[in-house]
Amino acid sequence: MVGFPHVTTRRFTVGIIGGGQLARMMYEASIPLGIDVRLLAEGPDVSAATVVHDVTVGDYTDPETVRRFATGCDVITFDHEHVPTDLLHELEANGVAVRPGPEALVHAQDKVVMRERMTALGAPCPVFRVVADAAELTAFGDDVGWPVIAKTSRGGYDGKGVFKIDSAAEAAVPFDGLRPGVRIVAEEFIDFARELSVLVVRSPSGQAVAYPVSETLQQGGICVETITPAPDLSDAQRIAIEQLGLRIAHELGVVGVLAVELMQRADGQIVINELAMRPHNTGHWSIDGAHTSQFGNHLRAVLDLPLGDPTTRAPVTVMTNVLGGSVEDLPSALLHCFARDPKLRVELYGKEVKPGRKVGHVTTYGNDLRDVRRRARHAANYLMGNPDE
Secondary structure, eight states, X not given: OOOOOOOOOOOOEEEEEOOSHHHHHHHHHHGGXXXXXXXXXXXXXXXXXXXXXXXXXXXXXXXXXXXXXXXXXXXXXXXXXXXXXHHHHHHXXXXXXXXXXXXXXXXXXXXXXXXXXXHHTTOOOOOEEEESSHHHHHHHHHHHOSSEEEEESSXXXXXXXXXXXXXXXXXXXXXXXXXXTOOEEEEEOOOOSEEEEEEEEEOTTSOXXXXXXXXXXXXXXXXXXEEESOTTOOHHHHHHHHHHHHHHHHHHTOOEXXXXXXXXXXXXXXXXXXXXXXXXXXXXXXXXXXXXXXXXXXXXXXXXXXOOOOOBSSSEXXXXXXXXXXXXXXXXXXXXXHHHOTTOEEEEOOOOOOTTOEEEEEEEEESOHHHHHHHHHXXXXXXTTOTTO
């Protein structure tokens, strides 16, 4: 009897820089794919470090730490966008696959670079100007009308580094304590009707998919809820937004997830607010609401595997974030939530509960938006200690 030749195979190893909940959910998605995950975490007790087996604790801005971490990884990807691009260029020069690469990632790191590139591509953006001081910000406000928005070019996240400036009297505020190398971008104030988000995923070979457009609800600069697909979008609007996301991913050479956050004016026109090049809070609904989650597709993309189906499993999916409140023992609080709603889906991030901190999210789906939204909000409010809201 002729036997089959013995073939030795090696599992893919993905290195993730950053140990937050996005890395934690990437790790969850890696398990059914048989992928090995290595983690470079900020500390031993951060969200992903408590579940990933192969953890290095270290500084992601230290070149030697990152070099050692990358050794033996098939690809490096990210939980956040803060790794210095010069360090990523060095990794690429040494033959390490970095996805997304530094040439793309800089557009998520630096708002000046992003705005200038989006404008060059003809993508819809707010009127903006890079301003050097309070006098230039005042001149911008006088030109476009008050109020205006001022943003730090680097380092802002979840509302940090974003200022609404109502008059010239406040124009010095964004420059107070500004770090060297960080600039201020002044933008027209968009009195938007709502905020939207589209996630696309692109692989190195050029395959790309778009998830349905989501409507997002923001409070204090933090996304608290998404509805997917976004209600009251025409087919033409939906297609145009998905094509915009796919075009940006192609033009910038993004590999992995690209999230394009948008503002929709009262007349239906959209403008780009932010870009993110990693799995994104506005795509968490896809874990339970899509045939292939954003995390699964991100891993497929960075390994150049064929991408999965991004379409929805149900007509309506709502994701509501759980922010730290008065409930510290979140697992025990699930008794009420699951007894009330057996179809409820919950992700807890393993974080210490602190006021306003993202500690988890809930997902509901079904046929009726009002009912699905009510179920999600009840569960999230209960987990935050607000059962009557």
